[in-house]
Amino acid sequence: MAFLEIENVYKSFGKTDVLKGVSFSLEKGEVLSIIGSSGSGKTTLLRCLNFLEKPDMGVFYLNGGELFNANTQYDDHELRQKRLSFGLVFQSFNLFPQYTALKNVTLALDLQKIEKAKKLGKVTKAQKAEIYAENEKIAKELLSSVGLEEKMGNYPCELSGGQQQRVAIARALALSPEVLCFDEPTSALDPELTGEVLRAIKELKSSDRTMIIVTHEMDFAKHVSDKVIFMANGVIEEVGTPEEVFDNPKSPLTRAFLAKSEEVI
Amino acid sequence: MFWKVFGDLCLGFLTTLEIFALTLVIAIPLGLLVAFGTMSKFKPLKWLLVGFVWIIRGTPLMLQLFIVCYGPGLIGLPPVKDPMVATIIAFGINYACYFSVIYKGGIESITQGQREAGLVLGMTKTQIFFKIILFQVIRRILAPMSNETITLVKDTSLANTIMVPELIKQANVIAKSFAMNYLTMLLYTAVFYLIFNGLLTILFNKIEKKMSFYKV
Numbered sequence: 001m002a003f004l005e006i007e008n009v010y011k012s013f014g015k016t017d018v019l020k021g022v023s024f025s026l027e028k029g030e031v032l033s034i035i036g037s038s039g040s041g042k043t044t045l046l047r048c049l050n051f052l053e054k055p056d057m058g059v060f061y062l063n064g065g066e067l068f069n070a071n072t073q074y075d076d077h078e079l080r081q082k083r084l085s086f087g088l089v090f091q092s093f094n095l096f097p098q099y100t101a102l103k104n105v106t107l108a109l110d111l112q113k114i115e116k117a118k119k120l121g122k123v124t125k126a127q128k129a130e131i132y133a134e135n136e137k138i139a140k141e142l143l144s145s146v147g148l149e150e151k152m153g154n155y156p157c158e159l160s161g162g163q164q165q166r167v168a169i170a171r172a173l174a175l176s177p178e179v180l181c182f183d184e185p186t187s188a189l190d191p192e193l194t195g196e197v198l199r200a201i202k203e204l205k206s207s208d209r210t211m212i213i214v215t216h217e218m219d220f221a222k223h224v225s226d227k228v229i230f231m232a233n234g235v236i237e238e239v240g241t242p243e244e245v246f247d248n249p250k251s252p253l254t255r256a257f258l259a260k261s262e263e264v265i
Numbered sequence: 266m267f268w269k270v271f272g273d274l275c276l277g278f279l280t281t282l283e284i285f286a287l288t289l290v291i292a293i294p295l296g297l298l299v300a301f302g303t304m305s306k307f308k309p310l311k312w313l314l315v316g317f318v319w320i321i322r323g324t325p326l327m328l329q330l331f332i333v334c335y336g337p338g339l340i341g342l343p344p345v346k347d348p349m350v351a352t353i354i355a356f357g358i359n360y361a362c363y364f365s366v367i368y369k370g371g372i373e374s375i376t377q378g379q380r381e382a383g384l385v386l387g388m389t390k391t392q393i394f395f396k397i398i399l400f401q402v403i404r405r406i407l408a409p410m411s412n413e414t415i416t417l418v419k420d421t422s423l424a425n426t427i428m429v430p431e432l433i434k435q436a437n438v439i440a441k442s443f444a445m446n447y448l449t450m451l452l453y454t455a456v457f458y459l460i461f462n463g464l465l466t467i468l469f470n471k472i473e474k475k476m477s478f479y480k481v
């Protein structure tokens with residue numbers, strides 16, 4: 001069994017069937033790119049993986065165990081635990097405007113560690129300070145790794161779109177998710193800023209970071225991915241290595257989509 | 266002239282301040298509960314509260330004051346003896362309803378993206394509300410809240426209709442006992458309202474500045 005196995009995901013909104021049986025698998029450390037035209041269900045798939053939407057049908061396996069089954073009812077607490085296996089970087093960043101870049105990265109980690117400590121008994125001021133210091137150290141390293149050591153004390157409104165998205169990436173990494181998802185991380189950016197974000201994502205690639213990237217940047221997808229999925233109308237129309245999908249697409253739909261995206265460039 | 270009655274007017278103003286402060290203490294948290302209620306997924310609760318807010322906002326505060334004060338007695342219940350208590354109940358409920366509408370607008374104006382960002386970071390709904398949403402809501406609603414607060418200062422004068430010895434009532438009493446012109450006395454009360462509202466405006470501006478360290 002692969003590291004991540006997604007089986008037969010169905011999702012509809014009212015009468016609109018958006019996902020119509022999506023299955024794929026991914027090995028640890030692999031990068032999967034998902035391409036496809038607007039409305040094909042890419043965002044919905046990522047949202048299902050992060051439990052922001054509840055799939056109508058489908059099973060997720062992670063690390064050899066069943067993580068989620070649409071037939072099982074989970075309470076808020078269970079869903080929260082499951083969510084931590086996945087991270088999500090949004091198209092529109094969604095940074096917290098009232099916190100500095102650093103605090104954006106540490107916030108969830110602080111809350112999580114204090115909650116854990118509280119389970120063991122009363123948390124003293126000193127213990128809290130220790131947790132904060134520890135998380136600050138982690139956050140500083142992460143922010144430096146995406147090239148933002150100079151901007152840690154800045155508020156999101158003081159950062160460019162590209163910098164904001166890199167903060168969002170550091171924020172998602174702070175919780176060390178097993179699988180990190182990106183939903184068109186550069187679509188909201190001016191063209192001259194996409195490069196810095198794509199480079200940052202590329203540098204994250206390592207043997208133990210599994211990533212799923214929805215993107216319209218074909219060149220990027222081609223170079224960074226181990227596996228590419230082309231989605232059309234709520235199903236996986238084609239899947240393969242970047243060479244297979246980009247250079248020798250089998251499906252006529254894939255061919256048409258790629259031809260069109262080249263036209264745009 | 267002014268100074269001769271200043272002390273007595275101050276007594277009235279203290280009562281005014283008391284109505285003002287107690288109303289806020291009740292209405293600020295109660296309004297939040299009402300706001301959550303009107304946003305509830307439990308439809309009966311939601312519609313009950315939406316209807317209640319509609320009635321309270323659609324009828325004069327003075328009418329509500331009379332109903333709270335004299336209503337119980339009329340239907341055979343023990344009457345509210347202290348008009349001050351009736352005033353605080355009526356004002357507290359009335360302002361809670363106004364505040365709830367402001368809160369609701371503020372909460373709904375925070376994008377779903379902020380909540381979802383919290384969720385994918387494994388935060389609980391409570392954590393998301395208190396650590397992410399609340400501050401942004403407060404900032405958004407500061408201006409309308411400051412308007413309502415200033416209106417409240419002036420609305421306290423309605424309590425004189427049920428014999429609460431607030432500033433206007435006190436001015437009336439003083440005018441009679443000193444045989445002074447009532448209109449002059451009312452103009453004196455204006456000084457109190459103006460100065461207090463001026464201070465409130467300065468305070469709200471300060472808070473607004475403090476919270477404006479980020480752009481929206």
Ligand SMILES: Nc1ncnc2c1ncn2[C@@H]1O[C@H](COP(=O)(O)OP(=O)(O)OP(=O)(O)O)[C@@H](O)[C@H]1O
Pocket residue numbers: 013016018036037038039040041042043044045
């Ligand atoms: N909450 C929702 N309620 C109703 N319909 C929805 C909802 N979310 C998505 N849809 C519909 O599902 C379909 C797929 O949407 P989705 O956002 O997943 O597409 P996408 O592949 O991400 O497109 P894009 O490239 O434009 O981002 C669309 O037709 C959309 O209108």
Ligand SMILES: [Mg+2]
Pocket residue numbers: 042043044183184
């Ligand atoms: Mg999308």
